[in-house]
Amino acid sequence: MTTKISATDSLDGRVAVVTGASSGIGEASAEHLASLGAKVAVLARRADRLDDLVARIRKNGGTAMALTVDVTDTAAVQTAADRVQAELGDADLLFNNAGVMLPAPIEELRADQWQRQIDLNISGLMNVIGAFTPQLVRAAAERGVADLINNSSSAAQNLYPTFAVYAATKAFVTHLSKHLRMELGPKKVRVSAIEPGIVGTELQSHVTDEGATAWLEGSKETIDWLQPHDIARTVGFIASLPLRVNLPQVFIMPTAQPS
Numbered sequence: 001m002t003t004k005i006s007a008t009d010s011l012d013g014r015v016a017v018v019t020g021a022s023s024g025i026g027e028a029s030a031e032h033l034a035s036l037g038a039k040v041a042v043l044a045r046r047a048d049r050l051d052d053l054v055a056r057i058r059k060n061g062g063t064a065m066a067l068t069v070d071v072t073d074t075a076a077v078q079t080a081a082d083r084v085q086a087e088l089g090d091a092d093l094l095f096n097n098a099g100v101m102l103p104a105p106i107e108e109l110r111a112d113q114w115q116r117q118i119d120l121n122i123s124g125l126m127n128v129i130g131a132f133t134p135q136l137v138r139a140a141a142e143r144g145v146a147d148l149i150n151n152s153s154s155a156a157q158n159l160y161p162t163f164a165v166y167a168a169t170k171a172f173v174t175h176l177s178k179h180l181r182m183e184l185g186p187k188k189v190r191v192s193a194i195e196p197g198i199v200g201t202e203l204q205s206h207v208t209d210e211g212a213t214a215w216l217e218g219s220k221e222t223i224d225w226l227q228p229h230d231i232a233r234t235v236g237f238i239a240s241l242p243l244r245v246n247l248p249q250v251f252i253m254p255t256a257q258p259s
Helices: 024-035 047-059 074-087 111-143 164-187 202-206 210-219 228-240
Strands: 015-019 039-044 063-068 093-096 146-151 189-196 249-252
Touching: 015 024, 015 111, 024 039, 024 047, 024 063, 024 093, 024 228, 039 047, 039 074, 047 063, 063 074, 074 111, 093 111, 111 146, 111 164, 111 189, 146 164, 146 228, 164 189, 164 249, 189 228, 228 249
Parallel strands: 015 039, 015 093, 039 063, 093 146, 146 189, 189 249
Antiparallel strands: none
């Protein structure tokens, strides 16, 4: 018999899925959600990093499972979703975090980087949403609530030099989230888009453009960047709110970052 969730001051009994969980925001969020009582399935490509993460969560008394998967592989994502359902039950909290940031001047015609960002930030996101939405809807019907939280970026709203393609993919994430909230809200699935400013993660190490790298490095002189655990706590806060409360869009900036 499934018990409906009547209060969310903890995440006991929740089943959380976190993509891009091998480092940074995903890793911190998985650990934080587990500390709040959720059973966590962590998805990423690097099996060794996921195994270390699961070991830490279990050592601290939590429940976690690792699923090595590339979210751009539609079939692999569906297989992962089936395993979550079989081993942990229907997911009722999905944090879509996997993504890549590859700024470069548009005149350089880095079509390879454009496609990589589109494949991961858009197509990968849609693969995960497609695989797990049926679980979210079932879980919400049975337990009273489910959460779909998509990691977007402040670039979805603000303008940053040479970040056009990345920003466009994140604008897709934010706008998609608004539409999904219209569809899924009546089914008790809360949909949120998180839009962080600069967060200190591996994302910056992927940047190959010298101008963007210099801009990011220079910002450290005046800005105390956000840290992964700041976003992790925000994810936990959103999912822990009373069931009647949905934060559709959360804009999170370093205090000193103007835009």
